[in-house]
Amino acid sequence: MALSVEITAFCRKFARDMAEGTVAIFAGAGMSAGAGFVDWKTLLAPFAEELGLSIERESDNLVRFAQFSLNHKQGNRAHLNDALITAFPSLASPSENHAILARLPIRTYWTTNYDKLIETALTDARKTPDVKHVDSQLPVTKPKRDAIVYKMHGDVDHPQDAVLTRDDYEAYGGKHLGFVNALVGDLTGKTFLFIGFSFSDPNLDHVLSQLRLRYQTGQREHYCFVRVPQKDTYDSDEDFAYAKARHRHMVIDLKRYNVTALEIGDYATITEALKTIENLYRRRLVFVSGSASDFSPWGEMAVNAFFRDLGSILIDNDFQIVSGFGLGVGNSLISGAIEKAYARKNTRLDNFLQVRPFPRDIADADERAAIWHRYRQELLSLPGIALFFFGNKEVGGKIVPADGVRKEFEIARAQGVAAVPVGATGSMADELAAEALASPAGLSQAMLAAITALNQPIADLNNLLQPTIDAVKALAAE
Template identity: 40%
Template sequence: MLEKAILKELKNNNLAVFAGAGLSRGSGFVDWKELLRDIADELELDVDKEMDLVSVAQYHYNANGRQTINEAIIEEFQRTSEKNKNMDILSRLPINTYWTTNYDSIIEDTLSSVKKVTDVKISQSQMKNYKPDRDAVVYKMHGDKEFPDETVITRDDYERYDSDRRMFTTQLKGELISKTFLFIGFSFEDPNLEQILSRIRVELLGKSPKNHYCFFRKVNQSDERYKNSDGSFNEEEFKYDKVKQDLKVKDLKRYGINSVLIDEYVEITRILENIEKKFKINKVFISGSAKEYGKYSNEEAKNLLHNLSKSLISRNHHVISGFGLGVGSYVINGSLEEIFNNKNKRTNDYLTLRPFPQNESGGKTLKELWTEYRKDMINDAGVMLFLFGNKESDGKTVEANGMIEEFQIAKELNKFIIPIGSTGYATEKIFNEVKKDLKKYWYLKESINILEVEKDESRIIDEIHKIFEKIRRSL
């Protein structure tokens, strides 16, 4: 249910992410409880016994002012973060809206690392601004580590929220009604969000709310908290927490929030990886270049490339082309023919053209730029199709080493790889390596002979579609 719903919203560019402290923990940052541990100690309180952490922060403010709290935020969140697997996956998906109560910069830093233009909203005054060509908006509804004095953490801050940050509330209400949210690392203990969700439910007057999804780790008997000092199992506390979690899950349904219960947090990464693979399985990067076509006549090669691309588009694949010599133009023609013959298909939804840069820039050599460019293109695809692979050098036809590099990148990024070995050259070299490891490339096992020797375009195309179907069934 979760994966199907998320894939649908991704396709419609209508998925938003709401990140809580649990997401940032994956990068080595503390959650709210750990942030306030020393502060609670100063008050002679045990933070592990406190459920109302907003009040803990307020008690400290009442006694000592804001400075110690600000210093704790600066100290904990200015450290260099570790790589965040979940955020890495999210950054590679077409998600243009992020909300967070976190003070760190994991979201915007990760988005920037994949060259997405990010419009970050920290204060109410920024809500009216629009960053040109932005790919994503990050709403930091509780502020940012760079401005600790303005973060939302004490009871006073929450009570003033509607006057100091009303625009965040208004924006979030609208998006919770129109978009599907995926909550990650969020405990739903935040009073702001609870109030906003309640208002939406009341304003909808009993109508079905938009479906949203969140992850919860199941209450687990093996957790240390259920061990008594003598090592015995504290069944009473376990049952209490289990009942409380069940009630929480049912209560969230009132707001349209569907809970996905997991045994361990690592399952979130696996679920996100699977969603990414399923989403990108329809995105096919066709790697190829050819000064000559070897065993294929010019007409046979042209027809194979043209009709393969056309067939992929007809089955709702998205074709990505680097405009390789002797290959790219036929790929484009076949793709466009199918797109133009179907009034419901738009070019941008089915075809991406990425001609390689031809001049050095940014202090990088052309080779460095091409490698970076290849990684970017391949990262956007789920499947790599390899055909032919030669070029002219010093008047001779040689292997296209760029395709070998693309193969290496595809392996590193764990892409599905389909080399049509019968087309020869670099693709034949790639095919031979793949053939030696059919345990890894299991989806090619039944098709390996056809890929190796077949020249009939219709049989090759049919076999490629069979491979796609096998991959889909496995996900």
């Protein structure tokens, strides 16, 4: 699916901001609907008949409808609490969109939803979420958290505290001032992406209005996905024309809050955009695979110098290196990267480098093989580009191809990583390059060009540096 020029430009900007740690997600009811949950209208529909009202006619103000239902029960909200528990089961599975977001380095989530899909997706991604659904939790920091999930309207496990009715909304500013202040702070300093949100929530409207009055034209730009009205969903041309006119006015009105509408024709476009953001981010992370016991024909000193320079140049071009610290390769690569990273002022090493040495002290061969396979899968879930060098090892006094390099290559391709064997360095890398060039189906133009360029014989290993960097840049820009 081809994304529009506007959405593609947004994906590039959001990926850059995400790398800087300055983004947040705001998930509305539409995002949970993608996981099979009911929406507000479906949730409240069973109470319409006893009120003598139509849920369709009240769909523009469901908060008011919920209040009517509460009034009808003389202030007893047990029926609303039961509806929440039934509608949002705790064991439901997150959607693909949840899974993509959870894999990304996003540390701040806001939601008006009561379900547990965001925190479940983060846990599935082996991350630790710090969930806040009442103000008393705000000052407490969960140890080793990877992301904060602000559930500003409550949690399904505590339905009695959920924000549902007009009474709840009117009291929100006084009862939940901590959430209001936290949201104001995040909207001031982070780029928000709203997904599945209709901008009909009074609490968010109040916060956005505060920001608009405070910063005027200096507000931070935020984004939201908005579906353009589709003719086949309307009963008449008149209704369709009205919907289009209303849509245009809504898009213009969002600009008052510096929220840019990303217009989509169907909800599958959101998934495609999130995948694009993930791909753009991952393409800034480069996995370097390889092992060498035999350094011929260049010699160990020249190979060490090459990898030290490669690590330095990758950092100099703002790539992040991911390494399993391969034998004969990893130490020099990491040394060059650290030296260059420390030469930059006011930077943290983990912004440039992720080193995951393999756990070698596992006596049982089968257990070691199983752990290493899982370890490789997790390691290669991080980068978008993988380079494969050399790939030989000594076994019984003989130099043989390193099967670990092949395993990493196969895992990389299976996980959608742009896997590029540098055939010019020989050994397993040469085998993998020959196989890829013999069956180029499925290779992108940039990948085919990279593998071809890096498969040319060279006399001086230094002459391989620039073609390698050029290949990485081309793949990152693809």
